[in-house]
Amino acid sequence: MHQRFEQYMKIGYPCINRTLECSGNSTFRLKSYSQERLIKTVENNLDGLLQMLKFNVKKKILFFRITSDLVPFASHEINDLDWQSYFKDEFKEIGEYIIQNDIRISMHPDQFIVLNSNKDGVYHNSVEELRYHAQVLNLLGLKEDAKIQLHVGGVYGDKGKSMERFAERYRELDDEIKKRLIIENDDVSYTLKNCLEINEMCGVPVLFDSFHHEVNSSGESIGEALTKVCGTWNASDGLPMVDYSSQEPGEKKGKHGESMDEEDFKEFICRSRPHDFDLMLEIKDKEKSALRAVEILSEDGRFEPS
DNA sequence: TCACGTCAAGCAGAT
């Protein structure tokens, strides 16, 4: 018999809610920077974030990825606002809501953050941007199970060296960043196997992205992959996080789906058993698919793979 | 009001 994993697995979606009017990721052009504009934008984003979380709780969506645009230009030199102090109370209020409702939180710095870059400037800026992400999660008062997920980075014609450089730089990070950072297999360069090798070098937990694994596979079945990644998470890291998506029909291989392929999703859930984890749906219609996933999991845990 | 060129930032692969 299947255990009732659906009681534990949380479903989430990234950053944006298309049902609500509000958003947590509004920004503006660097050219239009002013402290006033920044304050207004962040106020709006924090308010939007809380509204999205409340929507999610009502719908039993208890995993959420907070956008990196929450504080625009947070790590940019133009930023002259002590935003951490200025918005301390707002962050605290949102964080208390998250904790009271047992919401799991992740963040995903965007493509410009390349820890293993062969350019010093890119490396430096990446660390500053990671610091910003860690500060957001700290201001929310979240434990170290709130994670910052990152791709390994560039290859620069020598994958082995570039993996070693990642591991070295990971070891050198401040603990505030290191305790939250996790790596994710990507769709073009670093496979699941590569990520597991980096875990052996430096201990960084590995997030399994099932769709990237289809597109850029190192051969493991879903069951094998989950067994291996789950071994990279410590108790203090919380339940492992997994990203799920499926192919958009008729589009280039690797293109994320616009909406959920329900049969593919059910099959993934079946194949994933008996592992337990929190599941982020990287599907373009966002909360709509997340809602459907919550329904599917609560309907009946006994569906079988086709 | 709306069309559309452009946006802080990197990298790989396709065209």
Added chain:
DNA sequence: ATCTGCTTGACGTGA
């Protein structure tokens, strides 16, 4: 060489 996609298009000028 230039364009596209990436966890997410959206800002803002000019007509």
